[in-house]
Amino acid sequence: DVKVTQSSRYLVKRTGEKVFLECVQDMDHENMFWYRQDPGLGLRLIYFSYDVKMKEKGDIPEGYSVSREKKERFSLILESASTNQTSMYLCASSLGRENEQYFGPGTRLTVT
Amino acid sequence: DQQVKQNSPSLSVQEGRISILNCDYTNSMFDYFLWYKKYPAEGPTFLISISSIKDKNEDGRFTVFLNKSAKHLSLHIVPSQPGDSAVYFCAASGSRLTFGEGTQLTVNP
Secondary structure (H helix, E strand, O other): OOOEEEOOOEEEEOOOOOEEEEEEEOOOOOEEEEEEEEOOOEEEEEEEEOOOOOOEEOOOOOOEEEEEEEOOEEEEEEOOOOHHHOEEEEEEEEOOOOOOOEEOOOEEEEEO | OOOEEOOOOEEEEEOOOOEEEEEEEOOOOOOEEEEEEEOOOOOOEEEEEEEOOOOEEEEOOEEEEEEOOOOEEEEEEOOOOHHHOEEEEEEEEOOOEEEOOOEEEEEEO
16 A cells, blocks of 8 residues: 655644645655645645656745655745645655555644 | 636535536546545545546446546446545646545535
């Protein structure tokens, strides 16, 4: 079974703080993704990576950056957290670019 | 520009009846479609998929129908069970996955 784990289930941060969200997958998948889920907006792609040290902007990259130093790990960074980044953050991985994606349990981030 | 749309935010059905969840897309380059199911406080899990060369795919109680000319797909769940209550996302694949907004399905005992 594919396992995607995320470092925290719940996180509360203050405005202006730097926030790191970690994601690890154990199936040697090439591709990893970060989404945020908001009511009525579905899953929106923030960043993705098709290989180590490679990153591509998704649909809503503003205010975020990512790091992929190792194949199994993909980190999402909020350089200076703002209240509009309060959301559910979901990490996913897949074997091929068009293959089904496997999701982690999500991190509920609240920025106050 | 929402390329994948689920126009019904919610759907309520009785246990044992059929649930039909709908999804429309605009990009004719999409060639693979998926449905995901999401329970609260969990990540989405893959449910069923269909390639654009097919018009139907069935897996147990779940059937996905694809109408390419209408750019429409639907997920049928029959018979519906209370454990099916969840948010359902459709997704379309071109170079990457694009998700719809989700539909909250509630199956009442």
